[in-house]
Amino acid sequence: MFFVYKILIINILYYWHNDCFTCIGNINLYHMRTIKLLFTTLTLAVLATACYTEVIIEDEYIDEPVLNVHALLKSHELWYVDINATSGNREVPFLQRAFTVSFVGETVFANNNIVGIGKTGNGFGLDVGYFNTANGRLQINHDVDGYWSLEVFMVDNNTIELYDSNSRTSYYLEGYQRNNFDYDMVFYDNIEYLLQEYDVWEKVTTSKEGLLNDFDSENYLQFYIEGNRSMFNSSVDPSGMHLDDVLWDYSGEYSVFGVYNDETLKTLTLDYDFMGNDYFELYVINDSTIELYHSSSGTVYKFKGKGFISYLKSGISQLDKKRTKTEYGTMKVVRKRKI
Template identity: 65%
Template sequence: MKAIRLLLGFVMVGTLLTSCYTEVIIEDEFIEESAFNTDQVLRSYDLWYVDINATRGNGEVPFLQRAFTISFVNGTVYANNNIVGIGKTGNGLGIDVGYYSTLRGTVEIDHDVDGLWLLDVFAVNGNTIELRDPRSNTSYFLNGYQANNFDYDFVFYDNINYLLQEYDAWEKVYTSEEGAINDFDDENYLQFLPSFFKSSVDAPGTPVSNLQWDFEGNYQVYDVENDEMLKTLTLAYDFMGNDYFELYVINDSTIELYHPDSGTVYEFRGRGYNEYLKSDKNSIDKKRQKTSNPIMKVKRSRKK
């Protein structure tokens, strides 16, 4: 199986040529024809979702490491660098982050923050391309979508930890009448940091900057075997017990926590988040990392 460089003639917009793939690139198998074909492939989908967990190599292309999606439109590069607001900013494409031009099987990207990058372009299958940085031998794999069929639910669940952490706090906005009384009824705010969480019993409507955090501890998000649209969440309070929830994403600003032990449904809405902008130098280090949630073998308890 050999990787075939994206230089085949007459690539139609909206269609990617399928090729075989291997980690070993055979130089004399590259089919070099025109920069036009490479540009057609890059523009054949509105959005390219960066599958960060599929990345290969020990190097890094900073703007790809940072982006959830990237788009190529008539010489301009757009990116969605926040999971919050994805699909809403820039008609769904995100913010303008630089410019690009194509060579034979190569794209040259002049990024507003990260500078000039020359990346090789390969076809993996009908809707997946590989962008490879030859200097570090690092490859990113991008899955193509048209704007009208982009799978937002998949992106939210695939990046659930980033969604939880992008808001300064999550405020409880709904508690179901059904369900037994339990200690979590009193907690009105949650904050998720990379390695621990905080909880507050302050009254609804309290400004985030004035919140007093009453509890903290470790948390863990789990994937659920054979159920891509369900996550589970455990909150391990310091010096207290643990709470277990089923975690559902309503949209990019609202999550639902179902507490099986009491049968109570809670909704939380995000309050305050830091948007990554190309001119915000303090956000340059905000990058995605490979993640692998542990798998829990459970059946969903929440009755829809």
């Protein structure tokens, strides 16, 4: 391209020279400098055009490490399902029931009951299915709920998210080892489920201390869910009855509250239909024994659970029992029982 421009310039100067031949001798130094400047400018313009170079700057590629799902799931022995952190409008049934899940070998274990947690299956709970981590996903073949494919995300060193894309629901699981898992925390954070895991609670002792009151005659309690209501039944039948023979004399709604500045104390209020209510301090002795302290009379009642309901092992109950988001209200009361 430069050569073409050069030929063009020479032709222009040639014709200009022929037309002005008679005057060429009179061209002074000023005219020669003007011609030289014109030629130099045209040359630089051609060079600037001909020397164009395309420069491509590529974005820097960062090779992020691939999450090892299999190793992540096995990094903790127990994964506690924080049901209150769940997001989404639907559910993954076996996660909705479980307090903890574990991944041992190729087997999925779950603690679906508060009763026996820490003891059943050496702390892992019941065998509920099988899993694999092909293609970086958690794929579970559950004994009751069938096949599920879940995405796994690491939230932090002790927390993972299990996401079901079909229901657009996320579950958040907190990792523990069996020797550092806070079983007391699980009991008190889920105490309402403990009350519901027995068909009946039978009164076994009444303290000698305390004033006479109507609750002295009530020997059986039953706790259950009806819709979104927490319900109870009460009976004055004598102790020692067969569970199927117990007749319920009273019923109503019950509520459980936490206590301000006292994480280990819960309160229980029985709101009887047409009969007012009874207020108790609720103490968990073990996973089959509770004590109710009747603060207005100063009487302590001990109840033992009868007819344990093992979820996943007892027919229709395995489908009925689901955990729900629960935020216990807090009462600003002072512990009245002297221990």
